[in-house]
Amino acid sequence: MPTTFRPYAPDQDLLLPPSLRDWLAEDHLAYFISDVVEELDLSAFHAPYEGDGRRKMPYDPRMMLKVLIYGYATGVFSSRKLARKLEEDVAFRVLAAGNFPAHRTLCEFRKRHLEDFKSVFVQVVQIARAAGLVSLGTLAVDGTKVRANASRHKAMSYERMLAEERRLREEIDSLCTQAGQADAAEDAQHGVDRRGDELPDELVHRQGRLDKIREAKARLEAEQREADRARGRRPDDDRRPPGGRGPSYKRDFGVPEDKAQGNFTDPDSRIMKTGDGYQQCFNGQLAVDEDFQLIVANELTANASDHGVMMGLVDSLEEVLGARPAQVLADAGYRKEDDLQALEAREIDAYISVAREGHNETDIAPQRFPATHRMAEKLSTPDGRERYRDRKHIVEAVHGWIKHVLGFRQFSIRGCAGASGEWDLVCLATNLRRMRPRMAFG
Numbered sequence: 163m164p165t166t167f168r169p170y171a172p173d174q175d176l177l178l179p180p181s182l183r184d185w186l187a188e189d190h191l192a193y194f195i196s197d198v199v200e201e202l203d204l205s206a207f208h209a210p211y212e213g214d215g216r217r218k219m220p221y222d223p224r225m226m227l228k229v230l231i232y233g234y235a236t237g238v239f240s241s242r243k244l245a246r247k248l249e250e251d252v253a254f255r256v257l258a259a260g261n262f263p264a265h266r267t268l269c270e271f272r273k274r275h276l277e278d279f280k281s282v283f284v285q286v287v288q289i290a291r292a293a294g295l296v297s298l299g300t301l302a303v304d305g306t307k308v309r310a311n312a313s314r315h316k317a318m319s320y321e322r323m324l325a326e327e328r329r330l331r332e333e334i335d336s337l338c339t340q341a342g343q344a345d346a347a348e349d350a351q352h353g354v355d356r357r358g359d360e361l362p363d364e365l366v367h368r369q370g371r372l373d374k375i376r377e378a379k380a381r382l383e384a385e386q387r388e389a390d391r392a393r394g395r396r397p398d399d400d401r402r403p404p405g406g407r408g409p410s411y412k413r414d415f416g417v418p419e420d421k422a423q424g425n426f427t428d429p430d431s432r433i434m435k436t437g438d439g440y441q442q443c444f445n446g447q448l449a450v451d452e453d454f455q456l457i458v459a460n461e462l463t464a465n466a467s468d469h470g471v472m473m474g475l476v477d478s479l480e481e482v483l484g485a486r487p488a489q490v491l492a493d494a495g496y497r498k499e500d501d502l503q504a505l506e507a508r509e510i511d512a513y514i515s516v517a518r519e520g521h522n523e524t525d526i527a528p529q530r531f532p533a534t535h536r537m538a539e540k541l542s543t544p545d546g547r548e549r550y551r552d553r554k555h556i557v558e559a560v561h562g563w564i565k566h567v568l569g570f571r572q573f574s575i576r577g578c579a580g581a582s583g584e585w586d587l588v589c590l591a592t593n594l595r596r597m598r599p600r601m602a603f604g
Contacts, residue, residue, distance in 0.1 A: 182256045192232055192253040194598040199228050202285050206278040221263050226271045227282070228257040234591035237569040241269035276575065276583025283590040284482050287458050290593065291483055293601055300452035301487035302556035303475055303496060305468045306565070307443040309572040310431030310581065430578040434466040444573065444581050446564075448589070449475040450557040451487075456596055457560060457589045458483070462582040468495035472514075473504055486510060491553035494518050502533035513541065513550040564592055 186192060207223035232253065233244045245265040247254040263271075290296045427442075434443040445466060449459035459479040461471060472492055480486050486508055494515040505512040516526065516538045528535040540546045564570050570588050573581040 182252055185252045186256060189598075190253060191235060191595065191598050192228075192257055194601070195232050195235065195594055196228050196257055198286065198289065198594060199224055199231070201289070202282060204282075206281055207275055210274065221261055221267065221271075223271075223275075225258055225261055226263065226268070227275075229254060229263075230268070230272060230587065231591050231594060232257055234568065234570070234587055235595045237567075239570065239574055241265040241272070241574075244268050272584075272587075273575065273580070276580055279583050279586040279590060283460070283586045283593075286590055286593055286597075287456070287482055290454075290456050290597055293597075295454045295597060295600060296451045296456055296458055296483070297453045298451060298458075298479075298483065298485050298487045300489040300491065300552065300556070301449050301458070301476075301479070302452065302553045303447070303449050303472050303490065303492040304553070304557040304561065305445045305447045305463075305471070305495070306561040307434045307436045307441070307466070308446045308565075308570070308585075309436075310428045310442045310444055311573050311576045312428035312431050312442045428576040430464050430576075430581075432464050432466060444578065444585075446585055447471050447475060448557060448560055449479060450560050452552070452556050454596065454600060455556060455560055456593050460585060460589045462578065462585045464578050468493075470498055470501070472496040472498075473501050476505075476508075476510070489513065489549070491550060491556065493553065497534065497537075499531050499534050502537055506533055506536075512537070513546060513553075515541065515550060560592065563596075564588060568592065568595075 204223055204227065207227060211220050211223070229244060229248065233239065233247070236253075238244055238247055242265040244254075245263065245268060248258050248262050249255075287296065431442045431444055433440050434445065436443065443466075445463045445468070447461040447463065447468070448457050450456065451458050459475040459482070461474060461478070463471060472490070476486065476490065487510060489511045490505060490513070492512075492514045494517055496514055497516050502512065502514060505514075514537055516534055526535045526538055541550055568588070568591065573584055575581050575584045
């Protein structure tokens with residue numbers, strides 16, 4: 163007998179219009195994201211459209227936000243890829259409900275609301291707490307380097323900036339002299355009525371490069387002046403430390419070190435050491451609750467070091483949830499005497515490493531660093547070491563999900579403020595992806 167196949171008629175029209183919702187499982191992530199967004203306060207997203215916005219008939223911010231969050235939760239970050247998914251992917255089409263915003267519209271919406279993603283992240287954390295997914299029993303803190311939207315090859319050291327500035331200035335002076343001589347010769351040959359004042363192409367190129375170098379050099383010098391003031395230096399200290407104690411400063415006030423670098427593409431980013439070598443990066447900070455490994459606080463910095471970041475995350479958490487964690491775990495990058503004393507004052511049981519992994523620091527002066535000394539003694543006990551080991555599986559796994567499951571390894575937005583907004587969006591998407599199976603099935 164001939165084989166009987168199931169019916170297949172690709173050109174057959176449907177008698178009734180299909181429902182896209184029938185093509186997704188009831189517990190699909192897209193439905194969960196849609197339901198959560200519908201419960202959020204999105205007044206900040208609607209505010210820009212008040213007034214003549216209704217006349218222009220913009221896309222509904224709820225729809226745009228759902229598409230963005232689902233895109234980041236499934237590893238689609240490019241606005242062009244999002245626009246293509248709206249045409250090809252059933253889940254995206256369900257969320258868009260017949261809308262097809264162009265990639266430029268999606269990109270502009272994301273840029274416009276970078277500051278508003280923080281409020282959405284906070285509301286989702288509060289929902290998670292109300293659903294019993296955040297207990298604040300133990301909090302683990304850690305940072306990860308995420309590439310900026312800039313190349314390390316577009317960076318230049320302060321020493322090279324000085325050399326390039328001198329070289330370009332000499333070349334420009336030489337070209338200006340040549341141009342003046344050429345103008346004088348042409349005036350003598352053709353008369354003075356010819357304009358002859360157009361800048362040569364090579365002069366325009368060199369002048370533009372010199373301007374960029376001077377801007378980057380000025381930024382480095384401004385940052386160095388701010389850092390010097392933070393250390394107590396004064397512009398007129400003549401390289402002497404306050405009070406005349408200690409060795410003299412190696413450089414004048416506001417003069418950066420020769421190796422200090424600035425990037426021309428994204429000046430806010432910094433060269434940082436990563437698993438792929440030195441890259442132009444930002445430092446993404448996370449505070450993760452132990453029970454369901456949800457992100458309860460986040461921050462983005464342009465500093466490769468984690469030093470001094472921890473209490474900002476704890477303060478942010480207390481402001482959002484009105485409570486403080488019982489325990490805090492962090493590696494040696496967060497070791498800071500003032501922070502350890504602050505944790506003790508708040509009666510938070512902390513386990514902060516006082517030495518890099520594989521090292522054992524025993525020469526901590528108890529008179530100068532009393533809280534650090536007490537922390538070292540706590541971590542020297544079997545219970546202290548065992549509790550500190552929990553840090554890795556709590557927070558480092560979340561960094562792995564962001565980079566390897568979501569596939570987020572590089573920012574799309576330049577500048578620390580813009581990248582911070584995108585980091586909020588990434589953390590928000592990660593949380594919703596983690597929350598969905600627990601809230602759907604209990």
